Amino acid sequence: MPCPDLGALRASLDDDAAGTPPPLHDHVHACASCADTLAELQRNAELAAPAIALTAPDVPPSPAAVQAALTRFEQRRARVAAATPAPVATATTAVPDPIPLPRHRRVARLGTRARGVAAGLVAALVLAGLLVTPGGRAAAAGFLAQFRSQRFEVVSVDPAQSTQVADVVGGLVKTGVFTGDALQASGLGEPEVVAGLAEASRIAGFAVPAVDPAVLPGGVGHTPERVLVSPAREARITFDRDRALAYLRTHGRSAAQLPERYDGTQLVVRVPAAVVQQFAGRDGGPALLVGKAGTLGLTTEGGASLDELREVVLGLPGLPAETVAQLRSIQDWRTTLPLPVPTDQVRSRPATVHGAEALSFADQTGRLHALLWQRDGHIWGVAGVLGSDEAQDVADSLG
């Protein structure tokens, strides 16, 4: 017979090896080359067997340990099943209606695009843009991880980056990497109308000043048409390690690893109480919004720290590198609230209100302006159909 191949020779050393031709041993006795190869194979096998045996666990799991492992598995399975992904909710804002322009100096009404911008500005004002639902937006709040907001920093996002971020956030929610309580979700971002500032102050837990009519632009009503209050809430978003790993692996991170202890960590978002005074223009629609809110807080409960969860989120595939770089460049991310600003719709610049750092926003048409600042542990904002100087006057009048 011809010389057997290497595999057949190696198999001949094992009794249970399949496919060993019967005449092989006879051949090896007669073939010096095959005998040498077989001898080498035997030496290699004799070295490997006891060495590799050392890697076995000293004591195999007992039946009780196996049963305990099964119990742990079933608990884990139940946890995964219970964490049904929350639906991706669309962001609501404090301005459901179009913002009309004061007749004396503006065109009749804003178009859809302008309404979107206005909504965006007001959303920034009351932080609803970040915190509308635990399932969707609050995952973004996790992305924008910070501990206690004391100042703002603009994170510029162009439409492509915005889409990328939305895709990633949507993917995280859809795949159940982050899940939130649907009941918590339903209550967020839906302020209730109250009788007046006194009631608003009582619900919010802080004093809400009246706006001096003297600083209001012409055509704007002197008293608020509506006062809206969002009580302080706590939203919890649960991080699922297994789903995060699955997510990472389906997005090309086959070697991704996350410590087991991360599983089930809750991101606790302390949504501050917020009060918005809505002033009507001449046609009765909202023309000016003045808001005050507590500061946003964020922490974690569970095996992963806020820093660790932040790293996980910032490291997610699909996020625009530039956005991540901007977020990473924030020196003190625990006290800085990053505000995503769509560069194609809104311009922003630094400003000051009563000596405090502020951000001034404007839409591309110049019709809509907003100011956002923090002072004395509160977030303040003014937004509406007014000029930047008018917004500044209103802001300066607020204590």
Add this chain to the structure above:
Amino acid sequence: MRAVRDEAGTRTEGRERFASVFKERYRELYGLGYRLLGDHGEAEDVVQETFLKLDGHPVLERPDDEVAAWLRRVCLNTAYNRLRGQRRATARLDRAGRAERAEDETDAGATPLLDVLRAEQQRAVRQALASLPERQRACLLLRHAGYSYAEIAATLDLAVGSVGVLLARGERAFREAYLDSDDLDPGAYDALP
């Protein structure tokens, strides 16, 4: 109504089947995971992940030997993914070695010296194995854990006739890597209990 009962019955059978497979296969998968990773906690993690992938998977309806091969394959891949995730496999091996040494030193019984030597040998073996291509490494581990050629072939999705070649090459590569270890005394393991 009957359809509902049938569905519930099927679900119950599926759960029972799963639990039975879990109990039957846990020990061997744990052994495989531990052999590769050298860490009890990580080995359990890998096995749990493996069974999580099995849960609801159609392969569960296949015959036992096919389920077993599928589980071994997934377990090995999961363990390899963990190893690959480390910046340097050797760092893991060093840690595993240190952890085992620390464990052994803490739990030093009548043979602390042998325990330390054993831990050193385990480290050297895992280091040598880590230098092998993954299929060779898997083949060696499976064969020296007692699996038959047919089982290895099913696990690695090979023809049975190819197992011998893979094993021969793997053992040769292992010998070279193992004997090249800096701190190795090739005969030391012979003296261990």
